[in-house]
Amino acid sequence: MPTAPAASVLFVCVHNAGRSQMAAAFLTHLAGDRVEVRSAGSLPADQLNPSAVEAMREVGIDLTGRRPKVLTTEAVRASDYVITMGCGDACPVLPGTKYLDWALEDPAGQGVEAVRPIRDQIRSRVEALIAEIDTRRKA
Secondary structure, three states: OOOOOOEEEEEEEOOOOOHHHHHHHHHHHHHHHHEEEEEEEOOOOOOOOHHHHHHHHOOOOOOOOOOOOEOOHHHHHOOOEEEEOOOHHHOOOOOOOEEEEOOOOOOOOOOHHHHHHHHHHHHHHHHHHHHHHHHHHHO
Protein backbone atom coordinates (compact mmCIF):
# COMPACT_ATOMS: atom_id res chain seq x y z
CA MET A 1 0.00 0.00 0.00
CA PRO A 2 1.53 3.36 -1.00
CA THR A 3 2.17 5.84 1.78
CA ALA A 4 0.90 9.40 1.73
CA PRO A 5 3.45 12.10 0.90
CA ALA A 6 5.22 13.58 3.93
CA ALA A 7 4.20 17.08 2.80
CA SER A 8 2.82 19.11 -0.04
CA VAL A 9 4.91 22.04 -1.29
CA LEU A 10 3.92 24.90 -3.59
CA PHE A 11 6.66 27.09 -5.10
CA VAL A 12 5.49 30.49 -6.30
CA CYS A 13 7.24 33.22 -8.27
CA VAL A 14 5.87 35.89 -10.58
CA HIS A 15 6.20 34.18 -13.96
CA ASN A 16 6.54 30.51 -12.94
CA ALA A 17 9.18 30.34 -15.65
CA GLY A 18 12.45 30.12 -13.71
CA ARG A 19 12.91 30.01 -9.95
CA SER A 20 9.74 28.17 -8.96
CA GLN A 21 10.12 25.69 -11.83
CA MET A 22 13.73 24.94 -10.86
CA ALA A 23 12.76 24.52 -7.20
CA ALA A 24 9.88 22.19 -8.05
CA ALA A 25 12.12 20.13 -10.33
CA PHE A 26 14.83 19.83 -7.66
CA LEU A 27 12.33 18.82 -4.99
CA THR A 28 10.78 16.19 -7.25
CA HIS A 29 14.23 14.91 -8.25
CA LEU A 30 15.62 14.77 -4.70
CA ALA A 31 12.55 13.73 -2.69
CA GLY A 32 10.70 11.61 -5.23
CA ASP A 33 7.16 10.73 -4.24
CA ARG A 34 7.84 11.48 -0.55
CA VAL A 35 6.71 15.06 -1.22
CA GLU A 36 3.86 16.35 -3.39
CA VAL A 37 5.20 19.23 -5.48
CA ARG A 38 3.46 22.12 -7.26
CA SER A 39 4.59 25.39 -8.77
CA ALA A 40 2.69 28.44 -9.99
CA GLY A 41 3.04 32.10 -10.86
CA SER A 42 1.09 35.20 -9.96
CA LEU A 43 1.48 36.40 -13.58
CA PRO A 44 2.60 33.28 -15.48
CA ALA A 45 4.75 33.65 -18.59
CA ASP A 46 4.02 31.95 -21.89
CA GLN A 47 7.00 29.60 -21.60
CA LEU A 48 9.87 28.65 -19.33
CA ASN A 49 13.02 30.74 -19.25
CA PRO A 50 15.41 29.06 -21.75
CA SER A 51 18.41 29.85 -19.52
CA ALA A 52 16.72 28.10 -16.57
CA VAL A 53 15.97 25.10 -18.78
CA GLU A 54 19.61 24.95 -19.90
CA ALA A 55 20.98 25.41 -16.36
CA MET A 56 18.85 22.51 -15.13
CA ARG A 57 19.82 20.35 -18.10
CA GLU A 58 23.44 20.81 -17.00
CA VAL A 59 22.65 19.04 -13.71
CA GLY A 60 20.66 16.26 -15.37
CA ILE A 61 17.12 17.57 -14.87
CA ASP A 62 14.95 18.04 -17.96
CA LEU A 63 12.33 20.80 -17.80
CA THR A 64 11.20 20.21 -21.38
CA GLY A 65 7.42 19.99 -21.58
CA ARG A 66 6.77 21.96 -18.40
CA ARG A 67 4.56 25.02 -18.71
CA PRO A 68 3.96 27.99 -16.41
CA LYS A 69 0.76 27.71 -14.38
CA VAL A 70 -1.39 30.35 -12.73
CA LEU A 71 -1.48 30.59 -8.94
CA THR A 72 -4.84 29.58 -7.46
CA THR A 73 -6.22 29.69 -3.95
CA GLU A 74 -6.93 25.96 -4.30
CA ALA A 75 -3.23 25.22 -4.88
CA VAL A 76 -2.34 27.21 -1.75
CA ARG A 77 -5.07 25.49 0.28
CA ALA A 78 -3.77 22.05 -0.79
CA SER A 79 -0.19 22.82 0.32
CA ASP A 80 1.53 22.38 3.67
CA TYR A 81 4.33 24.72 2.58
CA VAL A 82 4.09 27.73 0.28
CA ILE A 83 7.48 29.04 -0.75
CA THR A 84 7.43 32.43 -2.41
CA MET A 85 10.19 33.85 -4.54
CA GLY A 86 9.30 37.45 -5.24
CA CYS A 87 5.57 37.15 -5.85
CA GLY A 88 4.85 39.92 -3.35
CA ASP A 89 1.33 40.29 -2.06
CA ALA A 90 -0.17 38.13 -4.81
CA CYS A 91 -0.01 34.98 -2.67
CA PRO A 92 -3.12 34.28 -0.60
CA VAL A 93 -2.31 33.61 3.05
CA LEU A 94 -4.32 30.79 4.59
CA PRO A 95 -4.19 29.40 8.13
CA GLY A 96 -2.43 26.07 8.66
CA THR A 97 0.05 26.62 5.85
CA LYS A 98 3.73 27.33 6.48
CA TYR A 99 5.02 30.24 4.41
CA LEU A 100 8.67 30.76 3.54
CA ASP A 101 10.06 33.55 1.40
CA TRP A 102 13.22 32.75 -0.50
CA ALA A 103 14.90 35.96 -1.59
CA LEU A 104 16.48 34.89 -4.87
CA GLU A 105 17.53 36.94 -7.86
CA ASP A 106 15.09 36.76 -10.77
CA PRO A 107 16.69 34.91 -13.70
CA ALA A 108 14.36 36.56 -16.24
CA GLY A 109 16.30 37.92 -19.19
CA GLN A 110 19.63 36.57 -17.95
CA GLY A 111 22.01 34.18 -19.64
CA VAL A 112 22.81 30.72 -18.34
CA GLU A 113 26.02 32.01 -16.69
CA ALA A 114 23.92 34.24 -14.41
CA VAL A 115 21.30 31.53 -13.80
CA ARG A 116 23.76 28.88 -12.57
CA PRO A 117 24.37 30.51 -9.14
CA ILE A 118 20.60 31.01 -8.70
CA ARG A 119 20.08 27.33 -9.58
CA ASP A 120 22.70 26.29 -7.04
CA GLN A 121 21.14 28.47 -4.30
CA ILE A 122 17.76 26.89 -5.04
CA ARG A 123 19.20 23.37 -4.79
CA SER A 124 20.75 24.17 -1.38
CA ARG A 125 17.46 25.58 -0.09
CA VAL A 126 15.51 22.59 -1.41
CA GLU A 127 17.92 20.21 0.34
CA ALA A 128 17.38 22.12 3.61
CA LEU A 129 13.60 21.99 3.06
CA ILE A 130 13.72 18.22 2.59
CA ALA A 131 15.66 17.91 5.86
CA GLU A 132 13.02 20.02 7.63
CA ILE A 133 10.16 17.98 6.18
CA ASP A 134 11.86 14.73 7.20
CA THR A 135 12.48 16.06 10.73
CA ARG A 136 8.88 17.20 11.14
CA ARG A 137 7.61 13.86 9.87
CA LYS A 138 9.64 11.97 12.49
CA ALA A 139 8.49 14.26 15.31
